[in-house]
Amino acid sequence: MAKFQAPKGTRDYYPAEMAWRRYLEGAWQRVSIRNGFEEVEGPIFEPLDLYKVKSGEGIVSELFHFTDRGERELAIRPEFTPTLARMVAEKANALSKPIKWFSMPNLCRAERPQRGRLREFLQWNVDLLGTDSPVADAECIYTAVDLLRELGLTPRHVKVKISHRDVVRRILMRFGVAEDKIQDAFELLDRRDKIPAEEFNEQAGKLGLDQSTLERFNQVARMRVGSQAAWDDIAEQFAIPQEDLEDLAALHEQLKAFGIAEWCEYDMGIVRGLAYYTGSVFEVHEVSGAERAIAGGGRYDKLIEMFGGPSTPAVGFGMGDVVLTLVLADKGLLPDDVTPAADVFVLVADDSARCKMNGIVGALRAAGLHTRFSYKTTTNVGKLLKEAGQCRARFAVILDAKTDQQNTVSVKNLQTGEQSETGIGELVPVLKG
C-alpha cells in the first residue's frame, strides 16, 4: 500500500497518459490557431469574488478556496470565463476587435467525482468578442466541429444541438409563459433530463404551461430542421410568425455556408441554465445520448459589462477533456501509442568505444535528433537492439572495436535492417538525410 496517493478526483499523468494529453491539447491548439484564435492564459487562482459575479454566492461551495497571509479570499479557478472577462475588461480599449481567444486551462471543482466529472480537469475555451454578427456564432460552432473531425469523429458519432434564447423566449411567451417567468422556464428546461417527469410537469404548470401547451412546446423544441422550407413548415404548423424563428434561421444559413449543416441539429430544449447567455446556445452530444455534453456554449453579450468593461458582444464555448475522452474511447478513436519515438539509439558493442559514447550522443542531440542510449554496461548487441526497439528508434548507431581508433561507427536502419559504416563526423547528415 503506497504511503501517498493522488487526491480524490485528480489524475497522475505517467508518460503514456501524458502523451495522450499532449495529443489532445495539440489538436485543440492546432484547430484553434488555424481558425484564427490566439492563445491566452491566466492565474490558477483568482479573488473569490470574481466567481460570484456571474454565479452568485452559490458557487462558493463548489470551489476550493482559501485566504492568503494578507487575508485576501482566493479560489482555484473552476472555470476560465471570469478570468477572460476580467482580462478583456482590463484592456478593452487596447485590444483590436474582434478578439478571438482560446485557452486550455486546468480547472478545479470541489464536487463529488463521478463518470465524466473529476475534481481537476482540462477545458478548451474558445471565445470571439466584439461582434454581434451571426457569422461569429457560426465560426465558433465551426471551430468545435473542426476539432471533432480532427479527432476522427463524424456526424454519425456526435451532433451539435443548437438553440437560441430569443427564439425560445418568443415561443414560450406565445404559448402563455409570462415575461417575468422566462428565466425560471429556462432553468426548468435545463433540468428536464435530471428531474422526474411528474415534477417537471408540475413546475411547468406553475409557469403557465399546461399539459397540452407543454406537448405543443415539446414538438417545436424537438423539431428537425434541414432547409429554409423546413423553417417555413414549422412556422406554419405551429402557427408561429416566421420572424419568431429568424435568429435560428440566420444562424442556420451561416452554418450551411461553412459546410457543417450535417453536424448540426436544432433543439429548443437546449437552453443551458446559466443566466448569462443572451442569444444562441449550443451543446455537443454523443448521438445516442450516452455521456454528458462534450461541449457547451453560446452568446453572452452582457458579461464583459458585469466585470466592469465596456459593452462587448461575445460568443464562445468550453469543451472538457473528460467526457470527450470517454466518447473517443467508446468509438475506438484513442490512438495507440503517441509517446515520441526516438530517432537514434546509440549502443556500445565494444568497451574500448565507451569513451566515445557521451560525445556522439551530445553531438546528435545538439543537432536536434532524439537520441537515446543504454545505462546498461553490457556490450551484447542483441540485448541493446531490443532496448532500441522499445523506444521505437529509427536508427541504431553502433560503436565497435574500430570506433576509438578509426572514428567510425555502424549505422543500422531499424526499419529496413540495412547497415553501413560511417565516419563520426558524417553521422548527423547521414541520419538526417
Add this chain to the structure above:
Amino acid sequence: MAKFQAPKGTRDYYPAEMAWRRYLEGAWQRVSIRNGFEEVEGPIFEPLDLYKVKSGEGIVSELFHFTDRGERELAIRPEFTPTLARMVAEKANALSKPIKWFSMPNLCRAERPQRGRLREFLQWNVDLLGTDSPVADAECIYTAVDLLRELGLTPRHVKVKISHRDVVRRILMRFGVAEDKIQDAFELLDRRDKIPAEEFNEQAGKLGLDQSTLERFNQVARMRVGSQAAWDDIAEQFAIPQEDLEDLAALHEQLKAFGIAEWCEYDMGIVRGLAYYTGSVFEVHEVSGAERAIAGGGRYDKLIEMFGGPSTPAVGFGMGDVVLTLVLADKGLLPDDVTPAADVFVLVADDSARCKMNGIVGALRAAGLHTRFSYKTTTNVGKLLKEAGQCRARFAVILDAKTDQQNTVSVKNLQTGEQSETGIGELVPVLKG
C-alpha cells in the same frame, strides 16, 4: 480603474505573452524529448502532508492550503518533486529503469513577490532515477546546457556551478568540522551570500572553522578546474588526498566527454541548503552573478524511500521561467514576435461573393491552413489587405465579382505581390504547393 485585477504575484498571459510562454515551453519540451526524457504531470493540489515529508512543518507557511468538504488538508503544489516521488513510489516495480521524466508544472508559493520570484511560476523539472552512475548526473547537466544553448545562451552568458556533497563533506571534516556538524555547515554555506560576513564567520567558528581554516576552505571552494592536471594540483596544494576529490573528478570526465566542459565550473560553495541532496549539486548562474540561480539540482538517492518507495538512486534539476526570462531579456535573446502567422487571409472584394466566404474559409481550415477573414463588411481591398498584413498572412485569397458565377478567386502572394486567378476547387493545392 478596473473592477478586478490578477492576484498579486500572478500573471495574465495576453496573446503576445502566451506566445512567448509557448516558445519557452516548446524549447523545454523539445530539449527534454531529444535527451530521452518522457513527460509526466500530476495534480495541481496534493495532500498537505506530502509537502512536509522532505521540508518539515516549516513549509506550511509558504503554501496556499485549504481543506475540502471531507476535511482533507490540501495544498496547491509549491514544487513538483514530492509529486514525482509519490508517483515513482506508487509504481516503482512496474516502471523500467532508468526512469527519465520531465515536467513543466505551474507552481505556487505564498511568499512576497520580488524580482525573480512570483507567487505563481512555471518550472521545468528533469529527473533521472534508478541509476547511481555519474553518467546520469552528467546527462542531466547536459540537458540543462542543451536548453540554454537552444535559447541562444553561451558559456559567456551563463555557467553551471557544480559541487558534490561528499567532496565538500570530506574537505570540511579534514579541515576540522565534526561529522555531526556537517549538515549545519552545508546550511551555513548555502546562506553565505544572504547573511553579513561577520555573522557568517561567527557561525563558521562555532562549527569548528576558524578564520585561517575558513580562508583555506574558501580557496578550495572557489577553485577553477579545467583538466585532470588541475585536480591533481588542487589535491597537492591543499594537502587533500586525491580520493577526496574523486567524485567531482569522475563527473568532470563525463561532462568533458559530453562536450560541455566550457559551460561548467566547480564551486564548492554551492551546497544547496535542502537536506535531501546526497551527492552532486549544481546551479546555473548568469556569469556576472546578476539575478538568482536560473536552475538548481543534484543527486537525491534517499528521497524515494522517504515517500514509501524502494531504495532508488536519483538525480535531477528544476529551472523556473522567471529568472530565465530576466536573463534572456538582459542578453537581448527574447525573440521578437512568436505569435503564429496566418497562412491565408480570405477577403471579399465584391458583395456578390460574400455568400462564398464561409465555404472557402471552412474548406481551407479543414485542409489544415491557418485561415483568417475580416469581420468588417467593407469591400475596400486596400483596407482588407492591411488587415491581412497585421496577421502576417502569406497569401490573400480575393473573392471578386466573378467568384459567385465562375467559381474563381484571385490568389495574391503577399511576399512577392504576385497575383493569379484560380478555381475554388484548386485553392488548397495552389496554397499548399
